[in-house]
Amino acid sequence: MQKYSVVSLVRKAFNHHRGWNRAWGSPEPKAKYQIIIIGAGGHGLASAYYLGKNFGLRNIAILEKGWLGGGNTGRNTTIIRSNYLQDSSAAIYEKSRSLYENLSQELNYNVMFSPRGVMMLAQTQHELRGYKRTAHANALQGVKTELIGPSRVKELCPIIHIAGPRYPILGALWQARAGTARHDAVAWGYARACADMGMDIIQRCEVTGIKCSNGKVMGVETTRGHLGCEKLGVVVAGHSSALAEMAGFRLPIESVALQALVSEPIKPCIDVVVMANTVHGYLSQSDKGELVIGGGADGYNNYTQRGSFHHIEETVRALIETFPIISRLRMLRQWGGIVDMTGDRSPILSKTPVGGIYFNCGWGTGGFKAIPGSGWAFAELLAKSYSPLAAAFSLDRFREGHFIDESVAAGVTH
Numbered sequence: 001m002q003k004y005s006v007v008s009l010v011r012k013a014f015n016h017h018r019g020w021n022r023a024w025g026s027p028e029p030k031a032k033y034q035i036i037i038i039g040a041g042g043h044g045l046a047s048a049y050y051l052g053k054n055f056g057l058r059n060i061a062i063l064e065k066g067w068l069g070g071g072n073t074g075r076n077t078t079i080i081r082s083n084y085l086q087d088s089s090a091a092i093y094e095k096s097r098s099l100y101e102n103l104s105q106e107l108n109y110n111v112m113f114s115p116r117g118v119m120m121l122a123q124t125q126h127e128l129r130g131y132k133r134t135a136h137a138n139a140l141q142g143v144k145t146e147l148i149g150p151s152r153v154k155e156l157c158p159i160i161h162i163a164g165p166r167y168p169i170l171g172a173l174w175q176a177r178a179g180t181a182r183h184d185a186v187a188w189g190y191a192r193a194c195a196d197m198g199m200d201i202i203q204r205c206e207v208t209g210i211k212c213s214n215g216k217v218m219g220v221e222t223t224r225g226h227l228g229c230e231k232l233g234v235v236v237a238g239h240s241s242a243l244a245e246m247a248g249f250r251l252p253i254e255s256v257a258l259q260a261l262v263s264e265p266i267k268p269c270i271d272v273v274v275m276a277n278t279v280h281g282y283l284s285q286s287d288k289g290e291l292v293i294g295g296g297a298d299g300y301n302n303y304t305q306r307g308s309f310h311h312i313e314e315t316v317r318a319l320i321e322t323f324p325i326i327s328r329l330r331m332l333r334q335w336g337g338i339v340d341m342t343g344d345r346s347p348i349l350s351k352t353p354v355g356g357i358y359f360n361c362g363w364g365t366g367g368f369k370a371i372p373g374s375g376w377a378f379a380e381l382l383a384k385s386y387s388p389l390a391a392a393f394s395l396d397r398f399r400e401g402h403f404i405d406e407s408v409a410a411g412v413t414h
């Protein structure tokens, strides 16, 4: 791999930046692969990367119907945190957060991880009790979080109005090493590393059917022909149910559009991430100066990958009481992604009723933060048919009733 460094940048600058290699190619699909991953979002690419890095498997294709990173990975509000309640969730999200700490160095690609701190506001007594419980659980899990009072909230985020008439700030769950990263760069960094290991990333290649024989996967039908495989990893977020149907089974997943928006750029005014679950909105400031604002999911199932006016109004109206400065800002653009929601708001990393087919989905409104950890665990599951990090997230839990309830941690979309 061509190494990116200050020296290589300076050297290429003298040559008008000619001679850089493409970060990844456009290979022709081969007839058969050992493993095919469907979906070149962050989770699919990270899964392929750790299959190569941790298990030495390289005969892998990653198939993408659009362009890599063009799904939810390139549409989210980039919040990274690991302050979940249940042990199995804290384990995988904290693994992920800790991998983010050195991801730029590991991939030799600047993913702009910014551990600026995330606070989840408590604006009702009920919420305060909930976060107290999470802080205690996190202490036992080895995840560093703390419950802070209103004055500390104000100190960390001066633009906040702590004495709001309806929902005053009673405290917050604060995770100092949580933060954000550049979402596209995460996908691009993993893609470049996968291509360097000899894997084929095939864009504009939609999977239209899954071929099985005697209860085992044989390959996939695509818009670029039939491709054979020994194992199939399906990592397609909001399209998971459609892919499961192709393989002949159903998933406990619902797909809904989730929206976000950004304001016009302004001078730096907030250097932490704030989530306000009660009023339902969250906020951070991008390097360009835009306020990145996330809102709720649509109240009905759909596959529309776009924003709508009433969501801007609802989200901004909700946030104005807590952040009065927003009332004078113009909103610049909005967008939507199709997220995959499970009933217990926890993901699925699992074998399926068809031999050789594995699903990694159900990350819903909060899977960006999980990309490295999910890739790590799913690679292990694909390579060895078992991963301790993924074990609790198998499909069996829906049959056996072992739900991993994260409705508080996922109370606001993020």
Ligand SMILES: Cc1cc2nc3c(=O)[nH]c(=O)nc-3n(C[C@H](O)[C@H](O)[C@H](O)COP(=O)(O)OP(=O)(O)OC[C@H]3O[C@@H](n4cnc5c(N)ncnc54)[C@H](O)[C@@H]3O)c2cc1C
Pocket (backbone or CB within 6 Å): 038, 039, 040, 041, 042, 043, 044, 063, 064, 065, 066, 067, 068, 069, 070, 071, 072, 073, 074, 075, 076, 077, 078, 079, 080, 205, 206, 207, 208, 235, 236, 237, 238, 239, 258, 259, 260, 294, 335, 336, 337, 338, 339, 363, 364, 365, 366, 367, 368, 369, 370, 413, 414
């Ligand atoms: C507005 C919004 C805000 C969010 N904010 C946050 C946040 O702040 N923090 C956080 O942690 N998470 C957040 N999320 C959630 C996060 O974005 C997702 O959980 C995560 O990106 C899912 O990644 P993925 O790789 O599984 O899916 P995707 O990135 O969606 O990748 C799946 C890919 O599969 C491809 N595909 C689908 N069907 C086929 C097919 N038949 N053949 C081939 N390819 C196919 C798609 O084109 C897509 O590229 C947010 C999501 C949205 C929409």
